Structures are given as structure tokens and as C-alpha cells.
Amino acid sequence: MEFEYPIEGGDFTRAGMASSQVKKVLKQLNIAPAIIKRIAVAMYEAEVNVVAHAFKGTMLVNIMPDKVFIKFIDEGPGIHDIDLAMQEGFSTATESVRQMGFGAGMGLPNIKKNVDELQISSVVNKGTTVELTTYIS
Amino acid sequence: MNIQEIINLVDGESICLSGDSDFEVKRAFASDLMSDVLTLNTEGLLLITGLANMQTIRTAEMAEIKNILFVRNKKPGKEMIELAREEGMNLFLCKKSMFSTCGILHQAGLNPVY
Ligand SMILES: Nc1ncnc2c1ncn2[C@@H]1O[C@H](COP(=O)(O)OP(=O)(O)OP(=O)(O)O)[C@@H](O)[C@H]1O
Numbered sequence A: 001m002e003f004e005y006p007i008e009g010g011d012f013t014r015a016g017m018a019s020s021q022v023k024k025v026l027k028q029l030n031i032a033p034a035i036i037k038r039i040a041v042a043m044y045e046a047e048v049n050v051v052a053h054a055f056k057g058t059m060l061v062n063i064m065p066d067k068v069f070i071k072f073i074d075e076g077p078g079i080h081d082i083d084l085a086m087q088e089g090f091s092t093a094t095e096s097v098r099q100m101g102f103g104a105g106m107g108l109p110n111i112k113k114n115v116d117e118l119q120i121s122s123v124v125n126k127g128t129t130v131e132l133t134t135y136i137s
Numbered sequence B: 001m002n003i004q005e006i007i008n009l010v011d012g013e014s015i016c017l018s019g020d021s022d023f024e025v026k027r028a029f030a031s032d033l034m035s036d037v038l039t040l041n042t043e044g045l046l047l048i049t050g051l052a053n054m055q056t057i058r059t060a061e062m063a064e065i066k067n068i069l070f071v072r073n074k075k076p077g078k079e080m081i082e083l084a085r086e087e088g089m090n091l092f093l094c095k096k097s098m099f100s101t102c103g104i105l106h107q108a109g110l111n112p113v114y
């Protein structure tokens, strides 16, 4: 099963709508609630990162019998140092992002904790790709 | 601690009751930063926050949090209430500051997450 959702940078009223829809699909598929929660938290953090840090992006979801694969591709500033970005507390979030309730520097480390595989690749001044894999069986 | 007892302690009011109104709160967590909230894996959680925007409700939706207490009189908007209803959440509001709210509830025996 494949889905695709556009994500608009800076739009904090709609942020999370794609993740919300995917979570509903996962529930209908009767996947274990504990696994759904882990996927939900991880994909929502990744979706918010596109909204908070990039100009625009796409969320691609592929639900297979044994795993859920979610890929975020964005056009944006990219990440200069991925190892640094993975550290708890590291954030370049602007004051306006912080006012929306984000910018703790906890998103990426928390994504890593909640998925089985996390792949990040980024080109500075072009964009970032974040891939999440979760095994469901 | 029962959610109604908690709301009485902080002179709070209910904004939207669409979940279990007899909810037994096991632990509470207070933050205005949603990524901190998303690191928790606690059942029976009460979220205390001064952040009243759509992402508060989205965060609760993703993290399966069913009860939110807004402090500093931060009233949730119409869209927030609609989404909370769809998700079967209870929203409460009190006029006290975050510090005061947490102090009162901690003193009354409500447990922190950590
Ligand atoms: N899609 C992205 N495009 C560009 N930079 C990003 C992207 N995702 C993350 N980053 C960079 O990595 C940093 C750390 O991301 P992380 O999600 O851990 O924290 P945050 O988004 O700043 O705050 P939080 O997630 O706690 O609200 C960000 O501050 C930003 O510099």
C-alpha cells in the first residue's frame, strides 16, 4: 500500500495532518498499538522537521506485510553535520519555531529510538532525505 | 489521582469532555516543548502545558495522551477543540501559572514521570 503527502514548510496549523492520516490507516490494518505509537511519534517528528526547517517536502509511505517504510524528501537548507544534529539538545530552530512548541533538539534522537532503521542524507542548501523503517511482524 | 479532583485543586474548568471523565491520572508531565512530550511512554498521563496551538493536540494524538490541562489561561481554539473531540480527549483550563499548577498538584501527591 503506497501513499504520498505534500508537506508545506512553515505551516504549523497543518503540520501533522499527514502523520495523522497514516496513523489512522495503520490502526485499520490492526497493527499492534505499541508499534503504531512508535511509528506515529517518529513520522510526526520527521514531518514537523520539514515544516520547521525546510521550505517544502513530500512524505512517501509504503506499507508492506512485514514493515512500514516512510520517506521524507524536502527542499531546504539541508543539515551541515548530521552527527551533531542527532545529539539530544542540538537545535537551530528559530524563535518562531520555538513559539510553536518545537526546537528542543529532541526530534531526531527520538526518531532513532522509535524506529528500527533510520537513514538521513542531506545536501547543504538543497535538501534532506529521512527514511524510517519499522518492522511490524 | 482522579482527573476531576485534579481540576478542582487548581480551580480549573473543563473546555471539552469527550474522553473518560473518570480518568485516573497516574503521572503528570509539564512542558511547552512538544518534542519533550513525545519522548514519553507513559500510560494514564496528564499533560500540563502553556502551549495552546494545533500541535499540542497533534502531539497528544500521536502520543496517545487523553487529558490536557492548559495553564496561564491559554484557551484552546475552535479547531483544537474539534480535533480533540475527534480523538476522544478531555481538555481543561486553569488561570494559574505553570509553576503554581505543578506545585499544587505535586504537593497533593500527583506523581511526576521522572
Ligand atoms: N528536514 C530538515 N532540514 C534541515 N535541517 C534539519 C531537518 N531536520 C532536522 N534538521 C536540523 O537538525 C536539528 C535537530 O533536529 P531535531 O528534530 O532533533 O531538533 P529540532 O527540530 O530543532 O527540535 P525538536 O525536534 O526537539 O522540536 C534541527 O535544529 C535542524 O538544524
Ligand SMILES: [Mg+2]
Pocket: A045, A048, A049, A052, A102, A103, A106, A107, A108, B035
Ligand atoms: Mg525536530
